[in-house]
Amino acid sequence: MNALHFGAGNIGRGFIGKLLADSGIQVTFADINPTQINHINQYRQYGVKIVGESSRIEQVKNIDAINSNDERAVCEKIQQVTLITTAVGPNVLTLLAPLLAKGLLARLAANNLEPLNIIACENMVRGSSFLKAKIFEHLTLAQQHQIEQYIGFVDSAVDRIVPPTDANPDDPLEVTVEEFSEWIVDKTQFKGTIPAIQGMELTDNLLAFVERKLFTLNTGHLICAYLGKKAGVNWIKEAIAIEPIYQAVKATMAESGEVLIKRYNFDPTLHAAYIEKILKRFANPYLNDDVDRVGREPIRKLSPNDRLIKPLLGTIEFNLPHPHLIEGVVMALQYRNTSDPQAVELSEFIANNGIEAAVKTYCQLEDESVITQIAARYSQC
Ligand SMILES: NC(=O)C1=CN([C@@H]2O[C@H](COP(=O)(O)OP(=O)(O)OC[C@H]3O[C@@H](n4cnc5c(N)ncnc54)[C@H](O)[C@@H]3O)[C@@H](O)[C@H]2O)C=CC1
């Protein structure tokens, strides 16, 4: 079996590409970084360093790479594979859509009617469905109908912490990852036979898993990043070692957890254990995870379906307390980083239009009392 994976970055190499290769699948990476592409084609393998209580390096083999900007190469590949995965970042999915639309049409025009499945592995709710909608913007109704028959868009939840690491001169493609990993896909959305991939779990209740991951791990991680930055530390593991930060992170995950428990009927004891396990993962002494990496792109993180506002809306819906989530929103609005275009845009917008306008524009919140609360906290700290 052959797969095309877009994004040879941390998750691409350290998680999804590895699982595919471990399952005997020939993986072609498509990226826009020429150095990365050359290294993959030169070495044809790389090490994944798995760090935790013990450490080991596992080799990923049977790989090659193409440039994602090389339309002909991508379209040719799309004709040959039965699986496409992505780990490029949510914003890049929109940019990939026209290329994928062309590639899928070329596949059908060549009369290749073998089912093909596409799985977006991004930190977002229903990323593959989002990608499908973006691809469909480039197709006629008749073409959409044809694609519906043969191409599956399979939503997924991905969980493994893979921070960037200093390059190993002997293996420039090496990535460092934590032991924990979870890749859960919606089994109801596949076309044809579901591929057997070690480590890919199937569910018919994906939304619960996506929200559990995004609104626990990612929500807590973000709070840890912002509080760590305020405290002047560089790494997540340093931030979580500070007791008041540990408590605030835990309390925020407990707040969003109450919503998840109500919405999905999770067992409260098991959910508390899930939170404890995440706190331990943040403290992993072998991972150097930058607070600015975890805090990056605040506009995306303040959007209505992301890790702060969606759980906050849940607390409003179920009439639950939300002081820590409010603090999280305030810290995201206050996040300043001149190397992060979204942080720059956000601070300029606030300077020109005021905090309430920013909350309405970026978070799309409508509850006036919550907006007032956020604005008040914003000006206090
Ligand atoms: N790093 C992590 O621990 C985790 C990341 N994620 C998600 O995985 C996705 C990828 O994250 P990372 O791997 O950390 O980012 P990354 O920045 O390490 O990798 C992204 C890769 O995509 C490539 N890329 C950008 N535009 C492209 C295009 N048009 N075509 C092909 N490739 C393109 C970049 O050159 C880069 O190699 C994001 O959605 C992130 O939220 C999810 C779980 C864990």
Ligand SMILES: O=P(O)(O)OC[C@H]1O[C@](O)(CO)[C@@H](O)[C@@H]1O
């Ligand atoms: O990749 P994003 O969405 O910017 O957010 C960073 C988050 O993603 C992760 O890399 C993995 O889930 C977390 O470490 C962190 O919470």
